[in-house]
Amino acid sequence: MTAGPGQRSDAAEPLLSVEGLTIDLPGGVGQPGLVEDVTFEVRRGQAVALIGESGCGKSLTSMAILGLLPAAVRVAAGSIRFDGVDLLTCRRRELRRIRGGPVGMVFQEPMSSLNPTMTVGDQIAEVRRLHLGERRSVALKQAGQLLSRVGIPNAERRLGSYPHEMSGGMQQRVMIAAAIACDPKLLIADEPTTALDVTIQAEILELLRDLRRDLDLAVLLVTHDLGVVADFCDDVVVMYAGHMAERTPVDRLFYEPRHPYSSALLAAVPQAGRARTSLTVIPGRVPSAGQFPGGCRFEPRCEHSVDDVCRRPQADTTIGDGRRTRCGRVASGDLTLKGTVRG
Ligand SMILES: Nc1ncnc2c1ncn2[C@@H]1O[C@H](COP(=O)(O)OP(=O)(O)OP(=O)(O)O)[C@@H](O)[C@H]1O
Ligand SMILES: [Mg+2]
Structure with a gap:
């Protein structure tokens, strides 16, 4: 994808840059932020991990990027830039173009993100229809290829399945297929394997690794698992109680x-x-x-x-x-x- 009008796409600039991000509860006057002064960047093709115990602000940080914070909380300070666009001040339309387009998302619970009343084929096709204006028949054909790309056997036949007819691992593959449907530059994955059993976790990580290589995809990966961090990521942001405790290249963290x-x-x-x-x-x-x-x-x-x-x-x-x-x-x-x- 090339930069649209009014945008700057500079190869030297980080793909995503988060600076001084502070997230608070608007009612809580004088309360310190749930997330405070968090600064990091993701360069093109790079994988960055957000780690820390439960409640440290990993999900809020990743949700803030695409304007998906829960209604009760807001970004109080800081800036978030993606590929030349200021995501905190851009128009809602622009944010909708980026969300599901150049930035894909995968969450922990596929069933809470998939629509139970729509076939998986239509759900993936819808992303392409919305972002690329494709006709349903064309988009469905692409959806079949995407299902096959994420390792779903008999992909053409599976297009007509509903999410509940699939295992948790298959559902997560469908989520990933939808997330990569428009050839994203960045994938935000919030604990994409936590709800799955260990062998399936390994398969999903392997898939993410292949996609990263084949699509030159940058990944922001929220995880609890330091093994995954060591294996998959270049940089780590360690969060504690809403603060960034440390930011480091992965190998240095372990040394x-x-x-x-x-x-x-x-x-x-x-x-x-x-x-x-x-x-x-x-x-x-x-x-x-x-x-x-x-x-x-x-x-x-x-x-x-x-x-x-x-x-x-x-x-x-x-x-x-x-x-x-x-x-x-x-x-x-x-x-x-x-x-x-x-x-
Ligand atoms: N909608 C909300 N209203 C009020 N506080 C919230 C809301 N969502 C999250 N918080 C608080 O913000 C803090 C950070 O939450 P967040 O979900 O980002 O943590 P996390 O690091 O993703 O944890 P986990 O590993 O359990 O997913 C927590 O203290 C949480 O209670
Ligand atoms: Mg979380």
């Missing part, structure tokens, strides 16, 4: 995490050769939005916390090598953390 929350997450992953009983679980839990501490949000759970430094708000700081951290101790060189892999 040398630069935030105590990242190193705690790494330590919590079971590893081959390590007895199951020694699995570390991070003590405590993510605070809920109204109860964020005033200083570092991770401070109450952090084994490296030092009162006079960590009880003050921490700045998101660039520390070289394209990395950022929101830990003042790491940023000042006062704290070095060990990874789980020797570099």
Whole structure:
């Protein structure tokens, strides 16, 4: 796809750039943001992971990109640019063109996104009819090819199936077929495999990997799974309680995490050769939005916390090598953390 009128498409510019993104509840005057000051980018063809425990703001961050936030919350500050377009200020029509067109989406629960009363063929064809103005017969033919591309056997015959006639893994393939129907540049996938059993998870990831390679697709992948991150992604954004704790190239995260929350997450992953009983679980839990501490949000759970430094708000700081951290101790060189892999 080429840039439309009034748009700038610059190969050197990141495909997606999120800067200072802050999301809050409009009624909660004086409340800190559910997501606050999150900054990252996704370059063309790159895969970036958003990780962190439940409630850290991963879904809100990814939903904000396409203007799909729940009604109760809003973007209070920041900017989101996709391929030369400012997504927070562009017209709704432009956002609708981008959503399902150059940006595809896949969510955790395929059944909550698929329409139970429409055949899967019509659902995929509808995306092409809407975005490309194709006639139903042409769009259905394309839908058959897309189903086959995502690994659904007897694709032509499956066009007439309803979602409930398919397994969870097949439904997720249908969602992916709809997401890539208009040749997107970016796929946003929010825990696309979490609801599936382990073998099917691996198959879906394999499919995403193939599509990434074949379509030169950039991916923003929300996941809980550090194995998936290591395997699939180039960069990682580690989120904690609405803040970006760390941003780093994937390999550096495992060698040398630069935030105590990242190193705690790494330590919590079971590893081959390590007895199951020694699995570390991070003590405590993510605070809920109204109860964020005033200083570092991770401070109450952090084994490296030092009162006079960590009880003050921490700045998101660039520390070289394209990395950022929101830990003042790491940023000042006062704290070095060990990874789980020797570099
Ligand atoms: N509609 C809403 N109204 C109020 N608060 C919300 C709403 N949606 C999310 N939140 C709050 O925003 C925070 C971040 O939620 P989000 O869904 O982004 O977390 P997440 O990192 O995706 O978690 P999970 O891993 O469980 O999917 C949570 O504290 C959540 O309770
Ligand atoms: Mg989520």
